[in-house]
Amino acid sequence: MLRLSFASAVIAALAIGADATSVAVIEFGKGGTLHRTTSTAPETTASGVLSFFRSLHEVDTGNNSRRSRSIQYPGMNVVPNMFSRPNGGVAISIRGESIDIAAMPTLAGLFEQDGAVGHINMKNSEGDALAKQLKAESVDSHSLEASIMKKAEAVATEEGNRLESITVNVENAESAADIDAGLRKSLKAISEQAKENGATIVVHILVDEADGAFNGRLAQRRRLEDGEDADDAADEEEEEDNGDDGGNQNENEEDEDKFDSSQFGYYKKNGQYYNPYRSMNDIQYTNVVLWTAIGLTVVLFTANMMMLNMKLMPDTLLFGESAKVGSD
Numbered sequence: 001m002l003r004l005s006f007a008s009a010v011i012a013a014l015a016i017g018a019d020a021t022s023v024a025v026i027e028f029g030k031g032g033t034l035h036r037t038t039s040t041a042p043e044t045t046a047s048g049v050l051s052f053f054r055s056l057h058e059v060d061t062g063n064n065s066r067r068s069r070s071i072q073y074p075g076m077n078v079v080p081n082m083f084s085r086p087n088g089g090v091a092i093s094i095r096g097e098s099i100d101i102a103a104m105p106t107l108a109g110l111f112e113q114d115g116a117v118g119h120i121n122m123k124n125s126e127g128d129a130l131a132k133q134l135k136a137e138s139v140d141s142h143s144l145e146a147s148i149m150k151k152a153e154a155v156a157t158e159e160g161n162r163l164e165s166i167t168v169n170v171e172n173a174e175s176a177a178d179i180d181a182g183l184r185k186s187l188k189a190i191s192e193q194a195k196e197n198g199a200t201i202v203v204h205i206l207v208d209e210a211d212g213a214f215n216g217r218l219a220q221r222r223r224l225e226d227g228e229d230a231d232d233a234a235d236e237e238e239e240e241d242n243g244d245d246g247g248n249q250n251e252n253e254e255d256e257d258k259f260d261s262s263q264f265g266y267y268k269k270n271g272q273y274y275n276p277y278r279s280m281n282d283i284q285y286t287n288v289v290l291w292t293a294i295g296l297t298v299v300l301f302t303a304n305m306m307m308l309n310m311k312l313m314p315d316t317l318l319f320g321e322s323a324k325v326g327s328d
Contacts, residue, residue, distance in 0.1 A: 021127030023049060023120035024110045024205035025078045029194050032084045033202060034117045039077040043121045043272060046130035048073035049204070052120075056080040056202055057089055057163040078118025088155025089163045089202035090148060093136045094179060096170030101207055103173065104180035106187075110205050121272075127208050136165035141175040144168050145182035152190045156199035163202075 027034040033056070054070035072079060094107075101108045109115050122130075139147045144166070151164035170176045194201055265275035278286075 021122050021124055021130075021206055021208045022111060023122070024116035024207075025052075025118045025120070026110060026116045026203045026205065028191055030198075030200055033081050033086045033200055035079055035081060036118045037077045037079055039075060044073055044076055044126075045122055046126040046133065048076065049120065049122065049126075049130055049206070050133055052076060052078075052080070053089075053091075053163060053204070056086070058085070058161040059163065076118070076120050078120065085161055086200040086202040088158070088161050088199075089204070090151045090155060091134055091136060091163060091165035091204065092144075092148060092183070093131055093134060093165065093167035094170060094207070095131070095167060096176075099170050099176065099207070100173075101209065104176055106180045106184040107205070107207065111207065116205070124208050127206060130206065131167070134165045134167075136167035138167050138169075141168055141170075141178040141182065144179055145186045148182070148186040149189055149193075152186070152201055153193065156194065156197055156201055 025034060051070055051073045055072040101111065111119065137147070147166050151166060155162045155164055168179055170179060190201060193199075265273060265277075267273055
């Protein structure tokens with residue numbers, strides 16, 4: 001069953017009070033064009049997001065085609081597939097002075113933990129720079145749905161893996177509701193259209209937020225992740241206890257007293273969660289890589305020194321044969 005792989009960038013930039021820009025990347029349909037990574041510091045810049053667009057699409061919003069795929073900047077927790085590309089993408093820029101994501105359920109759902117393939121963060125100034133680079137077509141809240149469908153149909157039917165872009169302004173709460181409803185309807189229609197055509201469309205969503213709201217959302221997401229990890233650990237312990245025929249009391253006490261590394265974690269000023277604790281597996285892996293690199297460096301240095309200090313002498317066999325040929 002064909003699914004929609006939809007790559008679209010929704011950019012919500014606040015003119016006042018915006019401190020951070022959040023990016024959500026979504027994939028539906030056949031899938032396989034985007035992958036989530038294990039990066040814990042997905043903050044990047046406007047150039048980084050543009051590098052992601054250029055590595056995913058062959059023609060950008062300025063109709064500039066590329067013969068080869070661009071290299072994506074590191075650090076983002078979503079990357080394109082090297083061997084599978086979408087049919088195209090649609091970038092939707094939502095701008096205004098009073099954007100409340102909580103009042104826009106469709107948009108807010110895309111920034112939940114499982115609402116997108118990956119999430120990227122950057123400073124608000126970088127979000128403004130990205131909006132200028134996209135050079136999006138400006139539409140109003142009433143024509144947003146029709147404009148999105150027009151762009152999506154174009155990228156799905158035309159060849160070239162194009163990236164189309166649209167920008168809309170949030171003037172008040174009423175226009176925000178219209179934009180959210182139009183976004184919900186257009187995404188549903190695009191999903192059905194992609195299934196019929198067997199196309200793959202790519203979506204990236206960028207929303208500018210106040211620093212407090214941004215950090216609060218990240219903290220809530222982190223609490224949910226920690227809660228899920230704790231529930232999984234509790235379930236595993238319960239299964240072990242049930243399958244142990246009573247088990248061993250000392251082992252159960254050790255399981256209960258397992259070291260909790262989350263007590264060392266904290267949030268930085270930019271909203272990133274950081275935990276300096278490293279597990280034994282991390283330490284072992286680091287040592288293997290480190291000493292392997294040191295060993296290879298020593299071998300390379302030694303080989304170069306031996307070659308440079310090699311004793312030079314004439315090749316008697318070579319010169320002897322040359323003399324014979326010359327005398328003949």
